[in-house]
Amino acid sequence: MCGIAGWVSFERDLRIEQATLDDMTETMSCRGPDDRGTWVVEHAALGHRRLAVIDLPGGRQPMSVETPDGAVAMVYSGETYNFGELREELYGRGHRFLTDSDTEVVLHGYLEWGEAVADRLNGMYAFAIWDSRVDTLVMIRDRMGIKPFYYYETPDGVLFGSEPKAILANPIALPTVTMDGVREMFAFVKSPGHAVWDGMNEVVPGTMVTVSRAGLRTRQYWSLQTLPHTDDRETSVAHVRELLDDIVRRQLVADVPRCTLLSGGLDSSSMTAIAAEQLAEVGETVRSFSVDFVGQTEHFIPDALRDAPDTPFVHDVAKRSRTDHRDIVLDSELVADPAARRQMLIARDIPEGVGDIDTSLYLLFKEIRKHSTVALSGESADEVFGGYKWFFDPKVREANTFPWLVRYDDHFGDDRDILTPELMAELNMDEYVQDSYDSAVACIDRLDGESDFEWRMRKICNLHLTRFVRILLDRKDRASMAVGLEVRVPYCDHRLVEYVYNTPWSLKTFDGKEKSLLRAAAHDVLPQSVIDRVKSPYPSTQDPKYAVVLQQQCKELLSDRSHPVFGLISPDWLSRAVSVDTPQVTPMSRRGLERTLDVAAWMGIYKPTLKLS
Numbered sequence: 001m002c003g004i005a006g007w008v009s010f011e012r013d014l015r016i017e018q019a020t021l022d023d024m025t026e027t028m029s030c031r032g033p034d035d036r037g038t039w040v041v042e043h044a045a046l047g048h049r050r051l052a053v054i055d056l057p058g059g060r061q062p063m064s065v066e067t068p069d070g071a072v073a074m075v076y077s078g079e080t081y082n083f084g085e086l087r088e089e090l091y092g093r094g095h096r097f098l099t100d101s102d103t104e105v106v107l108h109g110y111l112e113w114g115e116a117v118a119d120r121l122n123g124m125y126a127f128a129i130w131d132s133r134v135d136t137l138v139m140i141r142d143r144m145g146i147k148p149f150y151y152y153e154t155p156d157g158v159l160f161g162s163e164p165k166a167i168l169a170n171p172i173a174l175p176t177v178t179m180d181g182v183r184e185m186f187a188f189v190k191s192p193g194h195a196v197w198d199g200m201n202e203v204v205p206g207t208m209v210t211v212s213r214a215g216l217r218t219r220q221y222w223s224l225q226t227l228p229h230t231d232d233r234e235t236s237v238a239h240v241r242e243l244l245d246d247i248v249r250r251q252l253v254a255d256v257p258r259c260t261l262l263s264g265g266l267d268s269s270s271m272t273a274i275a276a277e278q279l280a281e282v283g284e285t286v287r288s289f290s291v292d293f294v295g296q297t298e299h300f301i302p303d304a305l306r307d308a309p310d311t312p313f314v315h316d317v318a319k320r321s322r323t324d325h326r327d328i329v330l331d332s333e334l335v336a337d338p339a340a341r342r343q344m345l346i347a348r349d350i351p352e353g354v355g356d357i358d359t360s361l362y363l364l365f366k367e368i369r370k371h372s373t374v375a376l377s378g379e380s381a382d383e384v385f386g387g388y389k390w391f392f393d394p395k396v397r398e399a400n401t402f403p404w405l406v407r408y409d410d411h412f413g414d415d416r417d418i419l420t421p422e423l424m425a426e427l428n429m430d431e432y433v434q435d436s437y438d439s440a441v442a443c444i445d446r447l448d449g450e451s452d453f454e455w456r457m458r459k460i461c462n463l464h465l466t467r468f469v470r471i472l473l474d475r476k477d478r479a480s481m482a483v484g485l486e487v488r489v490p491y492c493d494h495r496l497v498e499y500v501y502n503t504p505w506s507l508k509t510f511d512g513k514e515k516s517l518l519r520a521a522a523h524d525v526l527p528q529s530v531i532d533r534v535k536s537p538y539p540s541t542q543d544p545k546y547a548v549v550l551q552q553q554c555k556e557l558l559s560d561r562s563h564p565v566f567g568l569i570s571p572d573w574l575s576r577a578v579s580v581d582t583p584q585v586t587p588m589s590r591r592g593l594e595r596t597l598d599v600a601a602w603m604g605i606y607k608p609t610l611k612l613s
Contacts, residue, residue: 003028058099145205264313267378355594
């Protein structure tokens with residue numbers, strides 16, 4: 001795992017731009033605290049910050065190979081889990097290696113297969129290759145979008161980086177946000193390729209972008225395909241378990257301390273239990289970590305999302321799988337600390353988070369990093385196996401919009417009302433969301449003979465795998481890499497995603513519950529309490545002191561009506577929200593307070609130019 005940055009210019013000599021490349025590269029220091037490197041030729045400049053995980057002494061970057069026709073250099077972020085097999089194949093084709101790193105394998109894979117190397121990779125990755133043989137930059141991102149990757153087209157080339165901040169460190173890129181950027185920040189739809197910042201784009205997952213003197217070209221090398229599923233229940237369950245065993249085994253490979261994130265839910269518990277069995281075979285013990293808030297387990301109050309606290313289930317799994325477990329217990333005042341919010345905003349570059357959930361995730365990762373460098377997460381299993389409660393809601397199933405938005409306001413609060421009335425009128429958010437939904441659904445293929453009900457569920461599953469999951473993966477990556485922690489996501493292995501996506505809904509729910517295939521596949525390694533547990537999302541603090549702190553911080557913000565935040569946020573709405581007695585602060589008001597503080601902090605950090613007309 002690492003951070004990459006770079007610049008291609010066909011009209012200037014980048015050998016005199018070392019200082020700018022250094023500035024771009026250093027913005028990625030949190031992603032790569034162990035080493036740094038740059039590689040510069042006349043028209044290409046590559047920067048790299050390294051988090052050493054595999055082959056600690058030998059995996060330095062940028063990495064290059066001299067060929068008879070010119071140098072080929074690469075900067076790489078992520079992990080390729082099948083690099084061992086690829087290495088053997090390439091060795092048989094005459095390639096020789098100087099290191100044991102997966103980076104070198106990917107580079108030689110490009111030398112052997114060109115852009116088609118992407119089809120052979122299993123992993124999470126974002127990498128850029130400058131091929132001086134043809135003066136072309138090739139940028140490739142993993143299929144599910146686990147690793148972030150951005151670019152900014154210039155009149156004579158391109159800037160790129162793991163995060164927008166790397167690009168914005170170059171004077172060519174201006175920190176401007178237009179109306180479309182504001183729409184994207186508040187829509188909660190994750191439009192493919194949209195980066196919020198004007199002129200900037202994401203490399204779409206499963207896509208490669210090439211830049212040459214002829215211009216910029218994009219090509220999709222992978223997408224989620226609709227295919228018939230012919231396996232019966234027993235075969236399907238067995239194949240899911242076979243895939244999970246292989247995926248976890250591959251993703252446990254590291255030359256540094258590793259652990260699992262354990263919430264006590266079906267997803268993380270299955271992953272942790274399988275990892276524990278595999279490591280026990282070689283005499284090792286899994287480390288596991290969970291998050292909680294001070295007093296929450298003892299004084300938990302059930303709500304619409306969470307029926308019970310996580311901790312008892314976590315401890316059941318830790319006991320059964322004999323993990324070396326540690327609870328990370330956070331104080332709500334620490335979660336509300338402006339310094340923690342600021343660090344998470346710097347990590348994410350834009351204020352589109354979910355309040356205390358984002359900040360507590362950052363604090364959790366920060367604590368875990370003291371003990372481990374690599375963590376396995378249960379993220380994305382709900383999207384793959386159909387785990388959210390709203391999958392079973394008739395209103396959601398019939399809605400002509402993104403499924404998570406139907407009940408989002410009830411659970412998290414509609415924060416659009418915090419915007420000024422004038423801005424809301426200009427944004428026309430309903431139309432923006434509807435257009436985004438219609439575009440997404442138009443890309444989904446229906447199986448011949450598929451019933452109307454199965455077609456509705458296919459659309460819901462597809463939207464979660466191509467839109468919703470990318471929101472969560474981006475949050476996970478930014479929060480973890482902000483502290484130099486590599487988080488791997490086994491449930492995002494494309495083989496598992498493709499297989500389960502095409503199983504019919506009746507098979508995904510054959511036992512009358514959510515995630516039936518996963519529950520059956522991991523049944524033998526789980527405690528009964530987890531097998532019987534219903535879906536419960538990542539925890540949120542219930543401490544009323546948290547809302548008190550939010551209101552106080554917003555009152556201080558209101559004392560300066562000239563603050564630029566009020567170009568977006570309605571001071572009248574904020575005045576009403578801070579005057580409410582704290583026990584009566586609704587989820588909607590709390591969400592609005594969090595978003596207001598996020599936007600204000602973001603403006604202070606990035607000083608964006610807003611073009612709202």
